Amino acid sequence: MAEAKSNKVNMKTLAKVLNVSIATISKALRDSHDIGEETKQRVIETAKLLHYVPNPYASSLRKRSSNTIAIIIPEIADSFFSQAINGIESIVGQEKYHALIYLTHDSYEREAQMFNDLSSGRVDGVLMSVASNTKDIKHIQELQQAGVPIVFFDRVCEDIPTAKIKTDDFNSAYMATKHLLEQGCKNISLVTIEGYPSILQAREGGYKKALTEHQVKSKEENIISCSNKYNQENIAVLKEHITTVKPDGIIATVEHLATTTYLACEELKLNIPNDIKVVCFTNQITAAILNPPLTTVLQPAYDMGRKAAELLFGHLAGKPIQLEKENITLPSKLIVRDSTRATD
Amino acid sequence: MAEAKSNKVNMKTLAKVLNVSIATISKALRDSHDIGEETKQRVIETAKLLHYVPNPYASSLRKRSSNTIAIIIPEIADSFFSQAINGIESIVGQEKYHALIYLTHDSYEREAQMFNDLSSGRVDGVLMSVASNTKDIKHIQELQQAGVPIVFFDRVCEDIPTAKIKTDDFNSAYMATKHLLEQGCKNISLVTIEGYPSILQAREGGYKKALTEHQVKSKEENIISCSNKYNQENIAVLKEHITTVKPDGIIATVEHLATTTYLACEELKLNIPNDIKVVCFTNQITAAILNPPLTTVLQPAYDMGRKAAELLFGHLAGKPIQLEKENITLPSKLIVRDSTRATD
């Protein structure tokens, strides 16, 4: 329980020491015009001397704002969200805000419960990537109607009228597919997972468009769904797929599928890129030193987080930003490496 | 500024609706013995009906506790801290606590400033990994003396009497070095970075012990220091080192040095493991699919985060845990892969 509490110094303490009213302390510290220059200095000095730190909860209660935001994301296992958080933090820190972090583990129930809690006024705004299986969006709507601004990044919810920071999923999948076709692939499979319709459908769309443009008919059997967890089972699923469908190119649409794909190929004694070429959506720096170096679609994770935070804080600061009009797409980059090298 | 505020329902509202006092509402919701069973039910029912959610800041102010902890870590770029956060979150969520996340970017100044802020009573406890260059620990001592419990994980501060969750850095470096020696290495270099004395000195110690046991004299020139950022410069530093010192084994003591080491070897046209063998302290799942698969020291990141959180929450819950007596070491695992395969 540990309650040492070294006689906390608060405004009352300062007021007593300086023989002025509490209001004077408060106003002096907030640099109000009401207070004389000399008094202000005395207050600031004594506050520093006594290590006064304002109680955020009293302040939040009175002001009805918390200088705190929530970051709600599915997980933090991979490099995308790590980098996005870094981007967010770069703004949060600078703005003297505080960030609460919540992981939904892609569970709708947890997400809904978190939103329920947030309707208490705990945060001034929310930055979020929605859970994979979130279909009912009432919880999000309710928080928004309660006046809490929300900015989506990456895994956006199209039906909520607010700012959305995305990457060009359609186009980057299109480019990845086109790249594989140009490297000679004729039978390209798309490895995907359940959920995240706004993203994965776009990627599927870009994939199909590239195929169509190259007069390749896209077949249902080429689209394969894995579990959204890194596990052995996915390797088996993929091996099964590869042996039956025999693709000569694979696009792995999420980070952890890179390792899965490589291991599946290895177990099947398939050579990348000779027998099969691989592209993956991933931000991992190790892509360059894989066996072989992996061609990746690199997403602007840091920038997405940063941009989302900028919009939210701009809005909170009262700048004339209409969140519902902000729909920003930042480009991903196709980084070509040996895993898709043309074989002749 | 967006202040929609849909007439928030608070205890006053409920009291009015049910025609009882506010105190009755409060006590009913906290299941106090003071309140009759029937009244309790009516209160709970109406609260649910009107979507009442308690104001956390009013509650925190009055109770002088926030149900919130701070996670203070250097960064979140790599898999270690990602996994540790997952471990922490697994407890935080279950205990209905909230987690504020702060990144120090390994800056002492930022860390000190964060601690200063936390002395306001913003959090009930702190989980932290100290910044690389933190030497002056006054800020930590002061927070602790103010009655805020602190639990360290991984990058601990030995001079603060409180719980510390570490991994066996000395022993795992010892094992890694021994492994390299057994694979035939005669000239092993340790690649390290500035800072983190509690960890990196232990790893250096384990490294030296293994050398001594194998009658190999450890030379100063074999210990090389890189920048704690993933960048091109480190590759140059490492190349320079390898060409002059010509090690036949390398131990990279932090995650991002894996990619650096591989790229340096590649640029020097050195074959791993034939020309040089490599071990790295890293948790990345891609280690298995690198070229060649990388022998790693896998740290129990998730478990460390989880254990740290367990201790903190146990203490906060009033369990008889003497934090200053908790000094837990969780074992790392040496995962042998091709990057250290013996060559004959």
Added chain:
DNA sequence: ACAGTTTAAGTAAACGTTTAAGCAAATAAA
């Protein structure tokens, strides 16, 4: 000299909870 304004404070209410203290009615003990 006097009304009007400006300056530099102070007073007190409010934010939404929690809880110690009080109190009337019902129940138990004597």
Added chain:
DNA sequence: TTTATTTGCTTAAACGTTTACTTAAACTGT
């Protein structure tokens, strides 16, 4: 039957800020 005790509720103060309103003194201009 009287006295304690328990039950179920209310009152009001407190947590530490912020801020609308008041006030007194010091200027300003005429």
